Amino acid sequence: MASVVLRNGLVVHPDGAEIADVLIVDGRIAAVGRDAGVDPPSGCRVIDATGCWVGPGFVDLHTHLREPGDEAAETIASGARAAAVGGFTAVLAMPNTEPALDNVALVTYVLDQGSRAVIDVAVAGAITMSRAGERLAPLAELAALGVRLFTDDGVGVQNAAVMRRALRYARPLGVRLAQHCEDAALAADGSMNEGALSSRLGLVGRPSIAEEVMVARDLVLVRSTGAPLHFLHVSTARSLDLIVRARAEGLPVSCEVAPHHFTLDESACATYDANFKVNPPLRSSEDVEAIRRALRGGDVDAVATDHAPHAPQRKDLPFDEAPAGVLGLEHAASLTYEALGAVGSDPQRFFAVLSRNPATIAQLRRRDARPRHGAHGGAVEVGDDGNLVVFDPSERWVARREGLQSRASNSPYLGRALVGRVRCTVVNGAVVVDEGGLT
Amino acid sequence: MIESIRGRSLMSLHDLSRAALVEILDTAESFVEVHRRTVKKVPALKGRVVASLFFEESTRTRLSFETAAKRLSADVLSLAVASSSVKKGESLRDTIATIDALGIDAVVLRHRSSGAAEQVSRYVPHVRVINAGDGLHQHPTQGLLDAFTIRQVLAQRRGVNAVETGSTVFEGLRVLIVGDVMHSRVARSDIDAYVALGAQVRVAAPGTLLPMDIDAWPVEVVGDFEDAIEWADVIGLLRLQHERGAGSFVPSLSEFTAIYGLTASRARRLRPETLIMHPGPINRGVELDSTVADLPAAIIERQVSNGVPIRMAVLYLTVAASPSEVV
Numbered sequence: 163m164a165s166v167v168l169r170n171g172l173v174v175h176p177d178g179a180e181i182a183d184v185l186i187v188d189g190r191i192a193a194v195g196r197d198a199g200v201d202p203p204s205g206c207r208v209i210d211a212t213g214c215w216v217g218p219g220f221v222d223l224h225t226h227l228r229e230p231g232d233e234a235a236e237t238i239a240s241g242a243r244a245a246a247v248g249g250f251t252a253v254l255a256m257p258n259t260e261p262a263l264d265n266v267a268l269v270t271y272v273l274d275q276g277s278r279a280v281i282d283v284a285v286a287g288a289i290t291m292s293r294a295g296e297r298l299a300p301l302a303e304l305a306a307l308g309v310r311l312f313t314d315d316g317v318g319v320q321n322a323a324v325m326r327r328a329l330r331y332a333r334p335l336g337v338r339l340a341q342h343c344e345d346a347a348l349a350a351d352g353s354m355n356e357g358a359l360s361s362r363l364g365l366v367g368r369p370s371i372a373e374e375v376m377v378a379r380d381l382v383l384v385r386s387t388g389a390p391l392h393f394l395h396v397s398t399a400r401s402l403d404l405i406v407r408a409r410a411e412g413l414p415v416s417c418e419v420a421p422h423h424f425t426l427d428e429s430a431c432a433t434y435d436a437n438f439k440v441n442p443p444l445r446s447s448e449d450v451e452a453i454r455r456a457l458r459g460g461d462v463d464a465v466a467t468d469h470a471p472h473a474p475q476r477k478d479l480p481f482d483e484a485p486a487g488v489l490g491l492e493h494a495a496s497l498t499y500e501a502l503g504a505v506g507s508d509p510q511r512f513f514a515v516l517s518r519n520p521a522t523i524a525q526l527r528r529r530d531a532r533p534r535h536g537a538h539g540g541a542v543e544v545g546d547d548g549n550l551v552v553f554d555p556s557e558r559w560v561a562r563r564e565g566l567q568s569r570a571s572n573s574p575y576l577g578r579a580l581v582g583r584v585r586c587t588v589v590n591g592a593v594v595v596d597e598g599g600l601t
Numbered sequence: 602m603i604e605s606i607r608g609r610s611l612m613s614l615h616d617l618s619r620a621a622l623v624e625i626l627d628t629a630e631s632f633v634e635v636h637r638r639t640v641k642k643v644p645a646l647k648g649r650v651v652a653s654l655f656f657e658e659s660t661r662t663r664l665s666f667e668t669a670a671k672r673l674s675a676d677v678l679s680l681a682v683a684s685s686s687v688k689k690g691e692s693l694r695d696t697i698a699t700i701d702a703l704g705i706d707a708v709v710l711r712h713r714s715s716g717a718a719e720q721v722s723r724y725v726p727h728v729r730v731i732n733a734g735d736g737l738h739q740h741p742t743q744g745l746l747d748a749f750t751i752r753q754v755l756a757q758r759r760g761v762n763a764v765e766t767g768s769t770v771f772e773g774l775r776v777l778i779v780g781d782v783m784h785s786r787v788a789r790s791d792i793d794a795y796v797a798l799g800a801q802v803r804v805a806a807p808g809t810l811l812p813m814d815i816d817a818w819p820v821e822v823v824g825d826f827e828d829a830i831e832w833a834d835v836i837g838l839l840r841l842q843h844e845r846g847a848g849s850f851v852p853s854l855s856e857f858t859a860i861y862g863l864t865a866s867r868a869r870r871l872r873p874e875t876l877i878m879h880p881g882p883i884n885r886g887v888e889l890d891s892t893v894a895d896l897p898a899a900i901i902e903r904q905v906s907n908g909v910p911i912r913m914a915v916l917y918l919t920v921a922a923s924p925s926e927v928v
Contacts, residue, residue, distance in 0.1 A: 356813055357813065357814060358813075358814035358817050360813075361812040361813055361814045362615065362789075362814075363715055363716065363738060364715035364716070364735065364736045364737035364738025364739065364786060364789065365715050365716070365736070365737070365738075366737070367813060433716075433719065433723075434715070434716025434717075434719050434720055475692060478692060478694055479692065479693070480693065480712065480714030480715075480716060480717045480720060480736075481714065481715065481716050481720075482714045482715065482736065483714055
């Protein structure tokens, strides 16, 4: 029997934490307790987690793995390795591949490739065929394969009638739609946040209202259909405000924020470096502050990376010509820890936004009984699948290009000093990352 | 604030001090004289290589930069984008690396993307980069030659030496900029220069062609072009940028012309001494009536010919002069 014990860490449960050992046997948690690892089975791998947080492995709701179609930027295998190093035990592969994940054959392909990857790869399907915003994709057929989240991410569904129809169709299937909120006509060909800085730099702006208009529209649609909706990469204070009010009203909405939106503001674009170009764009410092507050205060359900690899030659273009998107998987946990207050961070909140809430939204919890992958975002209790992460909150390190597992290197954080680092990642009972590196 | 462009790249006028601007204008004045010689050349940049890279169509800027470089005795490498490997998909970085491998001292760059010049200077930090117009961002030598032309004309009228006036002709000078400010790199460079030199600037434009952040600019927005016509000492007209889709920001060209064009009837209300400027190329009959463009008050051709001494000055100061050198 293969076994691992994570010894003497701060084990973070949903409602409390304790210094304890976690014993994993045959892929499942067999014991949690002060002395659970004192007398491990023979051949048991022992990992000293003293001073570290031990919790459920992170779940990323928003990963662009680029396969099929742009394997020069990333593959399912390379993206999964980057995710593992970042402490993720499961990711949701976004459907804006080439071609888009809008049919059974392609979703099956990604799930098959994913089953050979170092972590669990679940799939988000497209809402509409080719993500063109016109005809519904086969949501029911894809749901039968285990797809629980659908999005045309990269773009929002522009036509309100199509979005309304998709919500009505999705509701009885028990799946959730997720929206990339940007009104295409307002965002147009803008390449950074619209404001004084874009005007001075001569870059066409992508206004915050492009996002807020669609958030507001979709809340109206959710109210009328009753179908749940997840808001991807919310980037403005007003968007958050709309979502918070809707939640208070009882609407079935959830939202995520991306690390770059709570750690970087638009001023990063001033050197015209396309590694700071994302959609929605980096916003004002007031927006960044509002998102950090919401993250700490509980108004945000999840941190999601929007990991968006691009081959180097595609990012090395003039700002307005380069594609949008930055890497995210490998630094997300450290950046979240920093935003939650570093030393003052609340470990419950940390695992809520990085693991338990996203696992709930993606329906990857134990109760969801998924056919093709293990359960994630658990309470760290006996019987849970062995999907765990050991996070060392005291480690200080610097993000470097050389250390990246992703095929691409379009990270906006290279050279940045980070606090807290993933020490060890356990996926379905197997140690895939130890001492910060792949095993 | 940059106090002198000596030995530096020139990306923008936004951060240049009044002293830096006056130094360029004065240096250009000393090069005007070269133009009157039979042999129109000075050896200031002999043995230096200036690459001229125009990724966007241009007639006057390109010709005047290349003329300026040649008058300074520099060797000019001119990349015609239409016939280069850029058409075969070569990236900006590779194109610059190729040119740099040939050995260059300066790059004059025109590009449709804002920030392209800044990007190039990151690729070749040892080369002086002169922005000859980048997207909607800046066109610094246009701003300089506009200021130079105003100073030259006003000094002549007063019968004084332009260099001796320093920046005094700009003190309280009333400049009205009209038209497509939002899409105009010329407007940004002009306003930076005029304001730094001490002028009062007003702008008149349809609401959709005003920059989003115009309230933060050091200018006053006038609602009605009519009201400001008699106020202005200088009227700077801007080209309506069809190629950037500016046409869809106004209901029709004829409405734009009716409200913001310098039509013949509006021109009759100008004070005789008011200067009319336009960076070219003119959309005759859109922002500027054809007959008005040919009035003596329109100093548009003078702007063109002043492009050469200004660009000589910029090349000279950025390439030949080291920060410590004195002319």
